Amino acid sequence: MGLSPIGGWWMGAALAVALAAPVVAASSGTGAPDWWSPGEGKRMPAEASYDNPYGKLTVLNTTGPIETAGHPFFTPLGANGRACVTCHQPSDGMSVSAAHIQARWLETKGKDPLFAAVDGSNCPALPQDKRASHSLLLDHGLFRIFVPWPPKNADGSSLNPDFSIEVVRDPTGCNTDKTYGLKSANPMVSVFRRPRPAVNTKYLTTPDSIAGFNAKTGMPFARDPETGAFVSQELMADGRTLTLKTQAVDAGLSHLETAAPLSPAQLNAIVAFETQVYAAQSASSIGGAFAATGAPPGLGALAMAKGRPGILGNDLKTPVFQSFEVWRPKPGGPTDAGAAFRASVVRGADLYMTKTFWIRDSAHLNTVGLGNPIKRTCSTCHNAQMTGMDVAPGWMDIGTNNLPTADPLAHLPLFKVTCRKDAYPHPFLGRVIYTHDPGRALTTGKCDDVGSITMQQFRGLAARAPYFANGSAKDLMALIVYYDRRYEMKLTDQEKQDFVNFMSVL
Ligand code: HEC
Numbered sequence: 001m002g003l004s005p006i007g008g009w010w011m012g013a014a015l016a017v018a019l020a021a022p023v024v025a026a027s028s029g030t031g032a033p034d035w036w037s038p039g040e041g042k043r044m045p046a047e048a049s050y051d052n053p054y055g056k057l058t059v060l061n062t063t064g065p066i067e068t069a070g071h072p073f074f075t076p077l078g079a080n081g082r083a084c085v086t087c088h089q090p091s092d093g094m095s096v097s098a099a100h101i102q103a104r105w106l107e108t109k110g111k112d113p114l115f116a117a118v119d120g121s122n123c124p125a126l127p128q129d130k131r132a133s134h135s136l137l138l139d140h141g142l143f144r145i146f147v148p149w150p151p152k153n154a155d156g157s158s159l160n161p162d163f164s165i166e167v168v169r170d171p172t173g174c175n176t177d178k179t180y181g182l183k184s185a186n187p188m189v190s191v192f193r194r195p196r197p198a199v200n201t202k203y204l205t206t207p208d209s210i211a212g213f214n215a216k217t218g219m220p221f222a223r224d225p226e227t228g229a230f231v232s233q234e235l236m237a238d239g240r241t242l243t244l245k246t247q248a249v250d251a252g253l254s255h256l257e258t259a260a261p262l263s264p265a266q267l268n269a270i271v272a273f274e275t276q277v278y279a280a281q282s283a284s285s286i287g288g289a290f291a292a293t294g295a296p297p298g299l300g301a302l303a304m305a306k307g308r309p310g311i312l313g314n315d316l317k318t319p320v321f322q323s324f325e326v327w328r329p330k331p332g333g334p335t336d337a338g339a340a341f342r343a344s345v346v347r348g349a350d351l352y353m354t355k356t357f358w359i360r361d362s363a364h365l366n367t368v369g370l371g372n373p374i375k376r377t378c379s380t381c382h383n384a385q386m387t388g389m390d391v392a393p394g395w396m397d398i399g400t401n402n403l404p405t406a407d408p409l410a411h412l413p414l415f416k417v418t419c420r421k422d423a424y425p426h427p428f429l430g431r432v433i434y435t436h437d438p439g440r441a442l443t444t445g446k447c448d449d450v451g452s453i454t455m456q457q458f459r460g461l462a463a464r465a466p467y468f469a470n471g472s473a474k475d476l477m478a479l480i481v482y483y484d485r486r487y488e489m490k491l492t493d494q495e496k497q498d499f500v501n502f503m504s505v506l
């Protein structure tokens, strides 16, 4: 092909984690609701497809239809009437889109438990019946994430952070609130984040292949508090929970307002559900259904179910989203709009793997021994096959939250982080950092981590705008425009569209 493989930061060979492909139950047809309210008690089909702006997304339960009556993922377990499914909707690729949130507001006049004061409003202290009090959720798809300050270790003890944090701007009022703020009796930092897709979880939880060590930091991996096994450290924007179980406990206490941690039986049922459900885009409104003969092998929910986690995909022999060759135009082939769309997807896939640009000043990428800047590709950072995450713990600071690189985000809080003199500073921003979300640093207390976010999986992107943890990219075009500006990629309009079309089929 004349394209030379471009290596990622990862120099070693990834050892594939061999897992048997699950047996996929036969499809039980449709009948799935577009919006799933808690406690509906309906049966969730083994396979169901949902429309979205780019085409269709398919959700696959590999253990067969799910009886949701009494199932803890689908049942309100706490004080506010929400269930996990409230924010992890099958039709939105197990996240929830801003479009869907707005529709619920209109349909329920703001009474859906989605809008619960605790984190479905800009701050619980605000009058809850006003639209303006829910503007971050309605306009940007963002929920309030509140974490204790100073941060806590896994055993619950407080850790001594490298930095102090002050509130510079507080459009929601929550960080300066007397009950919920940084100076309250229980000091808390409130940041605002998108729900991450609770699906395809084997790819999120499989630790990377060099047993025991984070190849980027040389530090030992964290371990599952229950089993002692190494964990991937890829969950949540800030990696604050280590396993699906501890994540579910955290989600119960915060989002569902459960009085006590979920029971072992509830946790087991939630994790069992999460580890068998797969989702991916399955049809394009222009390019047609992927299941039609000759679809690229990496597309669709079944490919996700069958695929193996932990495979490094940053060279042209094992591309991140596998081969798109079947869609590459051939002499004498069709020339209709569908074929033109598929050709654009192929160009986007090529750009993703081979278009080089100067990646600079990105903490946890330009600091791992490769130099700064380095001329690499999207797949350098997003290198894990099937998801586009990182085979190693993927928190990095690409500038989405820190000034001066973040988009103008006047609706979000702005913090001033001041690092202690004896602390290791942020590698590119020094000891005083202005940020909308300290990200990973809210878990570790390290200056080095301020603004770093664990990258999300790329599956079902079409169904769950807006993007980035802080929702700053309103659609896929805005996401690619961010990269074009941030890394001076100088993309043509056609290249941007090719990237968008490529991302829209994942
Ligand atoms: C009010 C909305 C809401 C509810 C209800 C909710 N979540 Fe979430 N979920 C989120 C948000 C927001 C995040 C991202 C948090 C972050 O990155 O800090 C998330 C993240 C996750 C993730 C991490 C995925 C990844 O890629 O890191 C999983 C798994 C998950 N939720 C499962 C659950 C489960 C299980 C429940 C029920 C016990 C639940 N959620 C209830 C909003 C919600």
Ligand code: HEC
Binding pocket: 352, 359, 362, 365, 377, 378, 379, 380, 381, 382, 394, 395, 396, 397, 398, 400, 401, 453, 454, 455, 456, 457, 458, 461, 466, 467, 468, 469, 470, 479, 483, 499, 503
């Ligand atoms: C230096 C590493 C790096 C490079 C290079 C990079 N990304 Fe990212 N990407 C990240 C990180 C970190 C995040 C999470 C950022 C956040 O949420 O604030 C992310 C998030 C994403 C997401 C997920 C958004 C979501 O909300 O689910 C997509 C899609 C994406 N990047 C596409 C791309 C494309 C396309 C390119 C090439 C033009 C690219 N990235 C280049 C590190 C990188």
